[in-house]
Amino acid sequence: MDLGSKKILIIGMARxxxxxxxxxxxxxxxxxxxxxxxxxxxLEELKTxxxxxxxxxxxxxxxxxxxxxxxxxxxxxxxxxSASPLVKAYKHGLPVWSELxxxxxxxxxxxxAVTGTNGKTTTTALIGDILExxxxxxxxxxxxxxxxxxxxxxxxxxxxxxxxxxxxxLETIHSFHPKVAVLLNITPDHLDRxxxxxxxxxxxxxxxxxxxxxxxxxxxxxxxISRGFSSKIKSKVIFFSKKHKLEQxxxxxxxxxxxxxxxxxxxxxxxxxxxxxxxxxLENSMAAVGVALALGLDRNGLYxxxxxxxxxxxxxxxxxxxxxxxxxxxxxxxxPEATIKALExxxxxxxxxxxxxxxxxxxxxxxxxxxxxxxVKVVVFGETAEAIRDAVLKTGINDCHKVKDxxxxxxxxxxxxxxxxxxxxxxxxxxxxxYKNYEERGDHFRNLVKKTMG
Numbered sequence: 001m002d003l004g005s006k007k008i009l010i011i012g013m014a015r016x017x018x019x020x021x022x023x024x025x026x027x028x029x030x031x032x033x034x035x036x037x038x039x040x041x042x043l044e045e046l047k048t049x050x051x052x053x054x055x056x057x058x059x060x061x062x063x064x065x066x067x068x069x070x071x072x073x074x075x076x077x078x079x080x081x082s083a084s085p086l087v088k089a090y091k092h093g094l095p096v097w098s099e100l101x102x103x104x105x106x107x108x109x110x111x112x113a114v115t116g117t118n119g120k121t122t123t124t125a126l127i128g129d130i131l132e133x134x135x136x137x138x139x140x141x142x143x144x145x146x147x148x149x150x151x152x153x154x155x156x157x158x159x160x161x162x163x164x165x166x167x168x169x170l171e172t173i174h175s176f177h178p179k180v181a182v183l184l185n186i187t188p189d190h191l192d193r194x195x196x197x198x199x200x201x202x203x204x205x206x207x208x209x210x211x212x213x214x215x216x217x218x219x220x221x222x223x224x225i226s227r228g229f230s231s232k233i234k235s236k237v238i239f240f241s242k243k244h245k246l247e248q249x250x251x252x253x254x255x256x257x258x259x260x261x262x263x264x265x266x267x268x269x270x271x272x273x274x275x276x277x278x279x280x281x282l283e284n285s286m287a288a289v290g291v292a293l294a295l296g297l298d299r300n301g302l303y304x305x306x307x308x309x310x311x312x313x314x315x316x317x318x319x320x321x322x323x324x325x326x327x328x329x330x331x332x333x334x335x336p337e338a339t340i341k342a343l344e345x346x347x348x349x350x351x352x353x354x355x356x357x358x359x360x361x362x363x364x365x366x367x368x369x370x371x372x373x374x375x376v377k378v379v380v381f382g383e384t385a386e387a388i389r390d391a392v393l394k395t396g397i398n399d400c401h402k403v404k405d406x407x408x409x410x411x412x413x414x415x416x417x418x419x420x421x422x423x424x425x426x427x428x429x430x431x432x433x434x435y436k437n438y439e440e441r442g443d444h445f446r447n448l449v450k451k452t453m454g
Contacts, residue, residue, distance in 0.1 A: 003105075004028040007069065011085050012076025013037070013045045016099035019147035020074050023106070025052040032070070034085055036060045066092050074102050077143070077168035080193055098172040100165060103148035105175070109155040112162045112291055113142075115170065115207050116184025116226075118338045120144075121312050122276065123184060123284040124164040127291050129309045131160050134292075134301030138162060143169065145439070167194065167203040177210040180294050181235065182218040182287050186225040187337040191361040201225060211235040218290035220283060221246065238293055240286035242279070250286040250293070257286060257306075261293045268299070269306050276311045278345035314442035316342060319449045324419035327449045331442030333426035335360070336367040342426040343370060350375045350421030352413045354406070356382035357429030357441075364391040367428055371397055377416050379409045383433040405434065406441070410448040 006029050010017050013035040025031045032055040035042065039058050046056070057063045065073075065088040073089040073096045081087075089096050104111070114124045121144050128140035139151040142163035155161055163178070167190060170176075186204055194200040208217055213234050220226040221241035230237045238261070239249035250259050250268075257268040274285055285306055292302045311317065314332040321327070326349075330342045339355060353376055355367075364384075368391040371378065378400040380388045385402050392400045401416075403409050406425075413423045425445045427438075435441040 003072075005030065006071040008032070009034065009063065009065065009070045009073045009085070009089070010076075011035075011073065011083065012079045013042055014076045014078055015145070016147040016149070017074075017076040018045055018048055019150045020099045020102055021049055021054055022052065023149050023153055024074075024102075025049075025054055031055070032057065032063055034058075034062060062088075065089055065094070067094060070094060072097065074099060075172060077166055081171060095174070096172050097174065098169045099147055099149055100142070100163070100169040101173045101176050103152040104173075104177065106149065107152035107155055107161065108157045109139075109152070109159050109161045111176075111178040112160060112180040112182070112295075113165050113176075113178035113207055114163065114182040114184070114287075115165045115167070115204055116182070116220075117187045117189045117335060118341060119184045119280055119284045119287075120164045120166075121332060122281065122315055123182065123287050124162055125312045126276075126284060126288045126305070126309050127182075128162045130288055130292055130297065130302055130305040131162065131295075133305040134298040136160055136297075165207060167200055170203050170206040173206055173209070175210060178207065178215070180216045180218060180291050181207045181211060182291060183207065183220065183226045183229060184283065184287055185220050185223040185337075187335070188362060189335040189337070189360065192359070205229060205232075208233040208235060216291075216294035218287055218294065220287070221249065222283075236294075238290040240283065240290050242282050242286065250289045252282065252286070257289060259289055259293055266299065269303050274306045275309055278316060278341065280341040280345075281311075314438060316345060317442070319446050320453050322414065322449070322452050325414075325417040326422045327445075328422055328424045328426075329442045329445050329449075330424060330426035331431070331438045331445060333428060334430050334438055336362050336364055336428045339426040339428040340367055340370045342424060343374060343376070346422045346424060347374055350418040352377045352379060352417045352421065352423045354379045354381070354409045354413060354423065354425045354445075355388055355428045356380040356385045357427045357431050358382065358433040359384050359387065360430055362428070364388050364428065368392045368395045368397070371395065377401075379403060379412055379416075381405055381409050382427070382429065384429050388428070406444055407448055410445065410452065414452055 034057045131138040137159040141148040141151040143166045144164040215235040217235040221239040317329040319327040333339045431441040
């Protein structure tokens with residue numbers, strides 16, 4: 001679709017909506033933006049788009065939505081499909097695209113797409129680092145914080161686009177077609193939005209829907225849902241596993257990451273030499289090795305990346321040490337499964353866990369059971385504070401404290417933490433009850449800890 005002079009409605013003025021509006025307006029499209037927030041709450045966003053020919057419908061004032069008025073609707077991932085403007089768009093037969101789909105129509109670059117409930121950001125950033133260290137041109141974008149459309153318009157055919165994609169973005173794709181699609185794992189998440197696990201799994205599975213036998217899917221053999229896609233998709237499958245020795249794929253043997261691919265067995269690197277630690281990062285690293293196999297990347301560059309890649313902000317990020325206590329920012333841990341993995345990375349130490357945030361419909365029972373195997377104290381705040389506290393108390397752990405906000409949580413943690421222990425912010429929840437995003441929450445935690453350090 002030639003988008004110049006087309007009439008396009010954008011739903012939502014978050015990062016992806018702003019980027020889409022800017023790119024489309026600069027290409028000559030007639031852009032209208034709808035957002036429920038007031039003009040006063042969108043001053044920064046409006047400033048970014050000043051000087052462009054864009055109509056704004058703010059404070060929930062909806063434009064008339066019909067085929068006469070618009071040719072296309074582009075929706076931000078945070079807007080549910082049940083939102084009134086989207087319901088009307090579907091009713092009138094208007095095409096509804098995610099920003100991901102829009103970006104795909106604007107590029108000829110090969111795309112590597114990464115999805116899963118946990119590990120997406122780290123794996124996406126690691127693949128980008130591997131491509132860079134193997135001498136390739138690469139741009140990293142998507143749900144990682146940089147809208148894909150922003151990078152797609154400037155990337156040439158020889159530039160790899162490595163994209164973190166969420167279930168929200170994948171709900172509204174049509175032609176989006178990655179050369180390599182990575183599915184790390186699927187555990188219950190975002191059920192407030194998707195309503196059922198079946199819907200959530202189907203949204204994740206859309207990542208493979210336009211792939212052909214010339215493409216690759218990198219799947220977690222140890223995750224039954226991820227593994228199950230292998231019989232349903234057209235692409236060539238590369239499995240990775242930390243539990244099984246595979247006939248073909250990437251696996252761990254005697255502490256070494258091994259790759260068996262195209263009748264060749266290679267020792268890639270000893271796990272001890274990989275810089276990012278934790279069982280979950282073993283999976284992320286092996287998934288990245290699977291991508292390297294699919295693309296035929298130089299093994300020396302692959303080795304160097306795995307040995308030196310430091311991880312990403314807000315994911316098991318060491319913030320500093322105060323009085324012998326290590327403070328860890330895991331604000332990216334936005335569901336119970338992610339928090340369990342974060343706890344397991346420090347299971348040999350005394351832990352103060354800071355958790356809580358917006359309710360996404362998650363159960364905290366498994367997380368609470370995990371806590372019984374650890375030396376842990378719990379501090380909860382936010383919308384889910386009572387739900388987490390109830391789940392924890394039911395397991396017999398009584399050292400659980402409710403506070404009003406993150407500042408109080410850090411102050412209390414300083415007083416109850418043990419020397420040689422860890423204070424771990426891993427909320428197990430989204431941030432939107434108190435913060436714009438998990439980055440803002442993590443930055444706040446980092447600043448609070450730095451004040452504590454004096």
